[in-house]
Amino acid sequence: MKEIINELEKENVGKVVGKEPLSKHTTWKIGGPADIFIEPDGIDGLVKTMEIINKNNLPWRAIGRGSNLLVDDDGVEGAVIKLGQNISHLEIEGETLRVGGGYSFIKLATIISKEGLSGLEFAGGIPGTVGGAVFMNAGAHGSDMSNILIEARVLFPDGRLEWVNNEDMNFSYRTSRLQKEKGICVEAKLQMKQGDKKSIVEEMQGHKSYRRETQPWNYPCAGSVFRNPLPDHAGALIEKAGLKGYQVGGAQISELHGNFIVNVNEAKAADVLAIIKHVQDTIRDRYQVDMNTEVELVKRQA
Known part of the structure; x- marks a missing residue:
């Protein structure tokens, strides 16, 4: 090395x-x-x-x-x-954004709302970067990246650097083409639309407030752990099963939101994995529902 x-x-x-x-x-x-x-x-x-x-x-x-x-x-x-x-540039041309993959998603949503541009209200409170949001097709409150992406500039594993349009990104629920091809979104062009600045800011602040009230950001966490097994909701199933507060080592299912696992005391990955398995086994046994993770599990062996 x-x-x-x-x-x-x-x-x-x-x-x-x-x-x-x-x-x-x-x-x-x-x-x-x-x-x-x-x-x-x-x-x-x-x-x-x-x-x-x-x-x-x-x-x-x-x-x-x-x-x-x-x-x-x-x-x-x-x-x-x-x-x-170092990959977090932002250019605003009318209703079109060109933004680097390393740009903070929350910061972008905040800046755009103050410009009176609508389209990123759903992003208020979503952590991560623009590149990560494209990779995951991040979304909330009835919208996601597939609704606003024009095209993404992608670095593919073989070294090709190409613009890929929305249709060719193969978006679906919390999924994109980049998860299968391991591409890196280095830039994105996003389509906004003019709106009422006051209404946009209020809506985004409302989403942020809702997240603060219902999600445990006072502890280190990674957001929602499980994908919603539609039409069910992961957090509701976990709460229904009485698993809120379940703890292994330094990791715990949040008392505030069932789909969050928080690091309460120097948790290890093994602690979180044990909780994930317990949730999957419990929900499958009780409700015959498979719980798939939204968070990506990165193991030592590539």
Whole structure:
């Protein structure tokens, strides 16, 4: 790994660190070290990083703000690429946004609401980055990224950097093409529409307030753990089963919201995984419903 780190540093791709604890880069504050942690200095640095990774046949994965990840206690094999502040540009042209994949989703929604542009009200309170939101087709309150994305600029594993239109992103509930092809969204073009600034701000603030009142952001967490098994809702099923407050080690199902697992005392990934399995087994036994995770489980072996 030292040789690859030296090569990345020589090419000035950005920040490069060996054995970086990923607990520092996930909202759950859980996760062992990455063999190599890279925060590219712009899109050019990201492309060069991918070239070096491919040349060395190195396993890799990309992260944003780490808001939807459970990283194994043993860490991640190979390279972890973080899209951060250096890929967080924003251009507003009329009703169209062009925004970097590392841009904070909450920050974007706040700025756009103050511009009197409608379309991102649903994002009020959703953590993560724009790239992560495209990857997950993030959504809430009846809308999601599939409703506003025009096209995404994607870096594919083979090094291709291409614009992909909405239709070709294969969006569905909390899913996109990028989950199957492991592409990185480095930029997105989003379609907004003019609206009443006061109404837009009030709606977004209402969504934020609702999240503060109903979700346990006072502890490290990763948002909703399970996908809603429609027409049911994951949190309601978990509460109905009497599982709120269930705890393993330092991890606990929130007393406030059944679909949140919170880190109450230096939780390990193993603690969270044990809770996830207990929930899945319980809900399947009682209600014959399969509970699939919304959070991504990142194991040591790539």
